[in-house]
Amino acid sequence: MSTEVKVPTLGESVSEATIGQWLKQPGEAVALDEPIASLETDKVAIEVNAPVAGVLAQQLAEVGATVTVNAVIATITAGAAAAAPAPAAAPAAAAVSAPAETGGEESSDPAVLSPAVRRAVLEYGIDPATIKGTGKDGRITKEDVVAAAKAKPASTGAAISVPAAVATNERREERVKMTRLRQTIAKRLKSAQENAALLTTFNDVDMSAVMEARNRFKDSFEKKHGVKLGFMSFFAKASVLALKDIPAVNAQIDGDEIVYHDYVDISVAVSAPSGLVVPVVRNVDKMSFADIEKSIANYGKAAKDGKLTMEDMKGGTFTISNGGVFGGLMSTPIINPPQSAVLGLHRIEDRPVVRNGQIVIRPMMYIALSYDHRIIDGREAVTALKTIKEAIEDPTRLLIDL
Incomplete structure (x- = not known):
């Protein structure tokens, strides 16, 4: 049995928000009242909590999408079922990076680091694999990179993984949608x-x-x-x-x-x-x-x-x-x-x-x-x-x- 996850009341005179980040991916187990998504309103970020315990079955809105109060944004299969395989569209949604202004809470995989964290890693010359994330679910934040840079010895001799575009001095641009x-x-x-x-x-x-x-x-x-x-x-x-x-x-x-x-x-x-x-x-x-x-x-x-x-x-x-x-x-x-x-x-x-x-x-x-x-x-x-x-x-x- 699936339960709908709806956008909660956002506050006085606020009728819509933007999907800022998915905190759970399809196929992952969720507990009752556990945050599964973060919404951005005109003033603050609001977490959407799971109405039941179970497995996140679907994400019905992508990161950056505008949603209204009471709109259905996900479904949860209730109960302690085993993690179901993610739908085919899930990887694309999961690869969307958080906007630069969010402080960049992401995993340590260089391929999915948020723009803010990616820039900080390159600027300070830090291997993201050596950083312990303090963000939600252990994600690395920009502040984690700065702290690691301050604690880094003057010369470690460690090899740092640098994206090919940077290693070859290729000029790059990055276009990031402004948060709400x-x-x-x-x-x-x-x-x-x-x-x-x-x-x-x-x-x-x-x-x-x-x-x-x-x-x-x-x-x-x-x-x-x-x-x-x-x-x-x-x-x-x-x-x-x-x-x-x-x-x-x-x-x-x-x-x-x-x-x-x-x-x-x-x-x-x-x-x-x-x-x-x-x-x-x-x-x-x-x-x-x-x-x-x-x-x-x-x-x-x-x-x-x-x-x-x-x-x-x-x-x-x-x-x-x-x-x-x-x-x-x-x-x-x-x-x-x-x-x-x-x-x-x-x-x-x-x-x-x-x-x-x-x-x-x-x-x-x-x-x-x-x-x-x-x-x-x-x-x-x-x-x-x-x-x-x-x-x-x-x-x-x-x-x-x-």
């Missing part, structure tokens, strides 16, 4: 540029006080709260001060009206295998440092594991994006519509500055505030960024709401 999430990101960012009057103001921050406080309390903080004390909680709390003082920075345009919020929901940009995502930490104005750090850590793990939900991404009144983790010195971040402002953080580096008439070395960070000039005046934007700067340079302000 990447397409949505592209549309939203372009829309923000077209519809908002974007402007960016900059400042620099002396991170000495925050770094000293973090180094002083990080061990006791982690011991008490079970989470590391990072810089994001300091900037989140500093942003709350700025947004409370300058309400326009926490507002948004709705038609011919401006909507002001008496709460602060901060979208925190984090990296996921399929691209940059911005889950929302809600009611930050009422949260402690530990609450903020725990929320961000949980979202970071969920993003890495592809477990973020539509509800996690919904809403947000302000965004913080930390390009510093990738080494960025300065940027002009783009707002996350319908929000009106985004704070960009960057790398910390020692620079000479003048203090009390003396040139000294301080750990400095450039910060940027991009904003919609339609509702936020330059004076307001500069004041908000200055408030954040002052709170970071003197964290005591965060305790006394100054």
Whole structure:
């Protein structure tokens, strides 16, 4: 007896998705509620779980196909039957590589490595057979290749399997379909540029006080709260001060009206295998440092594991994006519509500055505030960024709401 596998409810106002990856192939045994496919929506990846235990009989949609809610995408032969032979069309479907933006979770066979992993293997000169995959079902991810490259001795003398096209210096091109999430990101960012009057103001921050406080309390903080004390909680709390003082920075345009919020929901940009995502930490104005750090850590793990939900991404009144983790010195971040402002953080580096008439070395960070000039005046934007700067340079302000 065969059981149909249908596309589950995808979230409010979301009616279709794209088949991102098949996690099980025809003929393979599946357990009840075991993920058999990954769907990509406009915002997050959603796993489709097996409704019964048995053997995957058919895949009725190929990787990259668009499917709607309740559409039948596979069938499962219920029961503990032996693995059935795969249909003739299965090998073709199985050979489809994941899009480059997915982080490239695939097997170690060079013939079926995803484009992202294949490029990384060639770039770092790593034999994929020597890499232990940490992705689903032991698949190799791009991060696994990078980690293997860092652990690789300077010269191993090992022979590395290089595709013939590369060995003969043949020029190649590769065309990879954009994921649904990447397409949505592209549309939203372009829309923000077209519809908002974007402007960016900059400042620099002396991170000495925050770094000293973090180094002083990080061990006791982690011991008490079970989470590391990072810089994001300091900037989140500093942003709350700025947004409370300058309400326009926490507002948004709705038609011919401006909507002001008496709460602060901060979208925190984090990296996921399929691209940059911005889950929302809600009611930050009422949260402690530990609450903020725990929320961000949980979202970071969920993003890495592809477990973020539509509800996690919904809403947000302000965004913080930390390009510093990738080494960025300065940027002009783009707002996350319908929000009106985004704070960009960057790398910390020692620079000479003048203090009390003396040139000294301080750990400095450039910060940027991009904003919609339609509702936020330059004076307001500069004041908000200055408030954040002052709170970071003197964290005591965060305790006394100054």
